[in-house]
Amino acid sequence: MTRSGHNSFNVALRQELDIYASVVLIKNIPGYETRHKNVDFAIIRENTEGEYSGLEHQSVEGVVESLKIITRAKSERIAKFAYAFALANNRKKVTCVHKANIMKLADGLFRNTVKKVGEDYPTIENNDMIVDNASMQCVSRPQQFDVMVLPNLYGSILSNIGAGLVGGAGVVPGCNMGREVSLFEPGCRHVGLDIKGKHQANPTALLLSGSMMLRHLGLDEHANRISKAVYDVIADGKVRTRDMGGNSTTEEFTRSILDTLERNG
Amino acid sequence: MREIFKADNVPIEWEQIDVSGVESGDVNSDALFRESIASLKRNKIGLKGMNDAMGSRSKVSQSQVSYTPR
Numbered sequence: 001m002t003r004s005g006h007n008s009f010n011v012a013l014r015q016e017l018d019i020y021a022s023v024v025l026i027k028n029i030p031g032y033e034t035r036h037k038n039v040d041f042a043i044i045r046e047n048t049e050g051e052y053s054g055l056e057h058q059s060v061e062g063v064v065e066s067l068k069i070i071t072r073a074k075s076e077r078i079a080k081f082a083y084a085f086a087l088a089n090n091r092k093k094v095t096c097v098h099k100a101n102i103m104k105l106a107d108g109l110f111r112n113t114v115k116k117v118g119e120d121y122p123t124i125e126n127n128d129m130i131v132d133n134a135s136m137q138c139v140s141r142p143q144q145f146d147v148m149v150l151p152n153l154y155g156s157i158l159s160n161i162g163a164g165l166v167g168g169a170g171v172v173p174g175c176n177m178g179r180e181v182s183l184f185e186p187g188c189r190h191v192g193l194d195i196k197g198k199h200q201a202n203p204t205a206l207l208l209s210g211s212m213m214l215r216h217l218g219l220d221e222h223a224n225r226i227s228k229a230v231y232d233v234i235a236d237g238k239v240r241t242r243d244m245g246g247n248s249t250t251e252e253f254t255r256s257i258l259d260t261l262e263r264n265g
Numbered sequence: 266m267r268e269i270f271k272a273d274n275v276p277i278e279w280e281q282i283d284v285s286g287v288e289s290g291d292v293n294s295d296a297l298f299r300e301s302i303a304s305l306k307r308n309k310i311g312l313k314g315m316n317d318a319m320g321s322r323s324k325v326s327q328s329q330v331s332y333t334p335r
Contacts, residue, residue: 222270
């Protein structure tokens with residue numbers, strides 16, 4: 001199970017460095033048609049607790065307990081991050097996604113804490129939605145979402161649904177923010193073992209994540225030039241990797257971006 | 266990635282750590298993990314991706330950057 005090994009590396013990294021907020025941007029790429037138009041929302045996911053506490057044990061043979069941890073402190077921290085993100089990025093609404101009708105204590109604490117934090121941000125609209133309904137709404141009318149804030153596992157699932165809306169794991173950038181460290185990486189963390197070594201991988205998500213990193217460093221001009229070159233190549237439509245319906249290799253796509261960078265000057 | 270950053274003369278120095286060994290249960294996985302943590306703590310920022318996307322043989326790479334002022 002190499003996948004789980006990779007995941008636990010990620011989990012360990014996030015917990016060790018306390019990179020507590022995952023940010024994934026779900027937005028249509030100009031020139032790349034998908035079923036839904038005008039999709040533009042951000043997913044803010046709690047990255048360090050919830051179902052990913054790593055606390056599992058078998059009490060007796062055939063009975064496993066897996067502990068999901070929700071704390072007021074960490075719920076408050078991610079809620080503040082989500083609202084501050086909304087303010088800073090001129091977004092209007094924060095939707096808290098939960099399952100408080102079933103996990104009354106754990107998700108109830110998350111929902112109530114997010115709601116309370118929201119009171120300090122009166123200009124930002126807020127609502128909450130049960131995770132199963134949110135998943136359905138996401139695939140039927142995704143335009144209603146602006147910023148979503150979620151506990152760990154729901155965040156992972158909705159990030160993947162969101163990626164599916166706009167072109168898949170190969171095109172969605174993301175970052176993980178902590179108190180001190182910021183780690184940028186493609187939005188849904190697929191290893192892509194199925195296309196390993198086939199030179200079919202789409203570097204778009206990584207390049208856009210890199211471009212987000214440059215903005216974070218204040219290198220906006222570099223960020224804009226690089227992301228523009230990526231978007232130009234995709235919009236042009238002649239050179240695309242397999243996941244986007246083309247037959248170009250990773251290297252051909254990269255070459256085309258380099259050429260476009262040079263042409264754009 | 267690095268090729269594209271270089272083409273745009275991005276003022277960044279990379280510190281690359283290949284963590285594919287961690288995933289496959291490499292004997293050095295502990296050391297690689299600690300090195301990644303140390304690098305991220307030192308540089309405060311990092312970019313992590315699949316090396317496959319860059320046409321290399323290993324599965325996951327992790328690169329950290331240190332920021333060189335313009």
